[in-house]
Amino acid sequence: MTMTMSELSVPVLVRGLTVLGALLDKGEAHAAAAGVAPEALLSARLAPDMLPLSAQVQSACDTAKLAIQRLGGVTGPVFANDETTFAQLRQRIAATIAYMESVDTAAIDASFGREIKLNWTATGPVFTAQGYLLSFTLPNFFFHVTTAYDILRHQGVSIGKSDYLGAYTHQE
């Protein structure tokens, strides 16, 4: 009657990145139909000192990857954050999903209760693994997916809430 750390992380993050990929598809189609340069859409942002669309995608991928890496206590691939096209960002998403699904779920499950310290400062912050997942990873992950959506909406791409929520094709 409870859930394990792998159940709480991998499918949630994979689902979110899959949604993000579908949002990018609609963004790319919009750019083509409206005669907008793809790179103009990928460099759009909501405020001068906010990250553009491409970096929101990179950040969503890295937030997901680093979570599984830290929870699983394993190494992960390093990406150069040099994607400049929709195709490259889709590839980044695919590679991140493939990595997350490759990590042993037992290793992720074993993280429960373990201390996870981030190196933002000499002293942390320090979390329990479950606190790291629930009070840092998931809010931060959905921040980047949502901000990607918000940038696309702000740029006039025809997407709606159902594109963000994704399809419910089975009893999830």
Add this chain to the structure above:
Amino acid sequence: MTMTMSELSVPVLVRGLTVLGALLDKGEAHAAAAGVAPEALLSARLAPDMLPLSAQVQSACDTAKLAIQRLGGVTGPVFANDETTFAQLRQRIAATIAYMESVDTAAIDASFGREIKLNWTATGPVFTAQGYLLSFTLPNFFFHVTTAYDILRHQGVSIGKSDYLGAYTHQE
């Protein structure tokens, strides 16, 4: 070594709403300092057919409230969505947090595995309680908190990512 449904929902939602309240405080202070009418900020949106800031706050509150209501199998307060001031929105957040913290955690925990059907159509969607929490509630909840943040940033309010992520004052 696992987590219960109440542990996975109440503190995560309470934390998010607390962050949202602090973002509103900064928005209100910005409006006062910049000579912007509070109602102009509360009615700001990122696209003509997106919800304005005030409705993002209302939606975050309702997403959280309805989750605890459905998981706990209990009734909850009904709000009129008639808030037009920062003070009223803060009160809405406070009332939502108070409600969530009042529900018996054992009732929420007992939801695991139970079917939850939403009435969007005659046939659902239908979720398990845990699927409802992880693949609908949390993405939707953070969507509204993040979009509130994005609207404030787009309007020039001086907030940053740390305001969204919130303080880590203890081992969460």
